[in-house]
Structures are given as structure tokens and as C-alpha cells.
Amino acid sequence: MTKVIRIGTRDSELAMWQARFVKNIIEHAGYKTEVIPLTSDGDQNLDQPLYEMGITGIFTKTLDIALLNNKIDVAVHSMKDVPTVLPNNISQGAVLHRAASTDILVHKGVDFLEGEGTIATGSLRRKAQWLNKYPRHQVVDLRGNVNTRLQKLEDSEWNGAIFASAGLDRINKKPDNHIVLDWMIPAPAQGAIMVVHRSDDLESQEALSKINHRITEVCTHVERQFLSVLEGGCTAPIGALATNNGDKLNFVGELISLDGKRKARIEKQFPFALAKDAGRICAMKILEDGGAELMEEIKTAMKS
Incomplete structure (x- = not known):
């Protein structure tokens, strides 16, 4: 690759740390990079609770636009902030080894x-x-x-x-x-960093494939699948955590009412090699056991 990979990021201290971390490991894999910081809408509006803003991807939208307009080549996100459905023409390129999820x-x-x-x-x-x-x-x-x-x-x-x-x-x-708070179930993909690219940018795709951590990719896929099937977006009170235990994947997920008085919880183990649909299976079980009614109550309450 001859081009310099332009790494887009939010301009907060944490986001810049994550971008520099990605920069270092991409360069270690043999590529040239530069970091381009941008300010997101989620960082500018600090007076309104996120769930009242009614927008999924509030922290990722600005980088998505820059990516699609070819102002950057890849974008670095805290994975828990990324909507479960990526915009058209944007693809997941790498998930880095997960830090603490707690x-x-x-x-x-x-x-x-x-x-x-x-x-x-x-x-x-x-x-x-x-x-x-x-x-x-x-x-x-x-x-x-x-x-x-x-x-x-x-x-x-x-x-x-x-x-x-x-x-x-x-x-x-x-x-x-x-x-x-070891009793608190984290947000899906909490502690993980995702890097995305334009779907037609094969050079960036190749570079990111070399820094992907497969176990973290699988575990976060299961958690985000659980979230997606429950139709929770990034702001509903849903927790999910998948962990690797040898050839097993352990999963715990929870849907909880806004006031904390009601919750639906599931814990299940899957063979790691067959975990592709684990999140969907667990979410369907939650919905069948009263979670569907609870989710409707949550959506109604969030609209009022």
C-alpha cells in the first residue's frame, strides 16, 4: 500500500487516545497513517440526555459522513456507541482486543x-x-x-x-x-474498539484485517446481535456480555424497565465455534418470556 491511511476520530481525550492506539498498531503492521480529529454532535450538545435526542449513532454520525465523503479512510469508535446496523457503504474492518468491560x-x-x-x-x-x-x-x-x-x-x-x-x-x-460494579451487566461491546472503512476501499480493508482480534469480534457480535433483535438501539436499558472460556462462549443478557423494577435476564453457554446466532437465540428467549411486553413499555415510556 502506498497511500497514507487517514484515521478519523472524535476529538475528546479518550477518542484521541483510541485513535493513536489504532495508528500505532496499523503502523506496526507496515502502513503509514495520520490522525484526523473531528467534533461530533454528541460532544457538542451536553445539556440534553442522549436518549432524549432520539438519534442512534449520535457519536458516530459525523465520522460516517466524513468517511463517505472521502475525507478520512477509516474511523475509530468506542464499539458500544456504534449502531448495530452500519450505514450503507460502511463496513466493519477490525475489532481490537477488548479491554475491561466492567x-x-x-x-x-x-x-x-x-x-x-x-x-x-x-x-x-x-x-x-x-x-x-x-x-x-x-x-x-x-x-x-x-x-x-x-x-x-x-x-x-x-x-x-x-x-x-x-x-x-x-x-x-x-x-x-x-x-x-461487577454485578452490573455492561453495554453490548463495552470496552471494545471498532474500526470501520468504506466498503469499496479494499486497501484499508486489507490493513484492518491484519489488526482484528477474532475472539473479541465474535463476542461483541453476539452481544450486538442480542441488542439488535431486542430492537434496543444504543440507548435502551439493555446489558449483554459474552466471554470466551476455552471452546465455550458464556453469555449473560438483561432487559430492564426504566424504573428498575422489572427485568428479564438470561444466562446461557454455547460452543464457541457455533456462537454465530447465540445473541439472536438469547434475545428470542427473552422476548418469549415476557420481554416483548417489557420492551413495548420501555419504548412507550421513552416517547412520552
């Missing part, structure tokens, strides 16, 4: 967990799962990049805020005053 609570002391308290998060999934475990707590909206959210927490009277562990690890901003 959520963490950054707190100002944990005594409040046994009583009343206020937690901040911009995620409906985190809000619903938190209220399911701590129904006496209040959950408030929190938007912005990682640094902005950490500062908002410090300046507030909130007891804590929920973050993805991988994001704080990547930019070395994880404070000592945190606990791992």
Missing part, C-alpha cells in the same frame, strides 16, 4: 449505599440497573467527556457517578476512590 462507581465514600443517595450517569442501562439494586437512590443525568464528567462529580453534591472502567484506564484517569 463499569465502576467513582464515589465520595460508600456509606450511602445502605441508605439514600444520588448517583449520576447519562446511561439508561446504568440508571435502570442501579435503581433495581438501590431503589431508594436518585439517579441524575451526567453528560460530557470523561474529564468533564469527573469534574462535574467533584463540583456536585452527588455521592458518585458511574463510568466505564476501560475509558478511565486508557487515559490514566481512574481515581483511587472507586469500586468495580
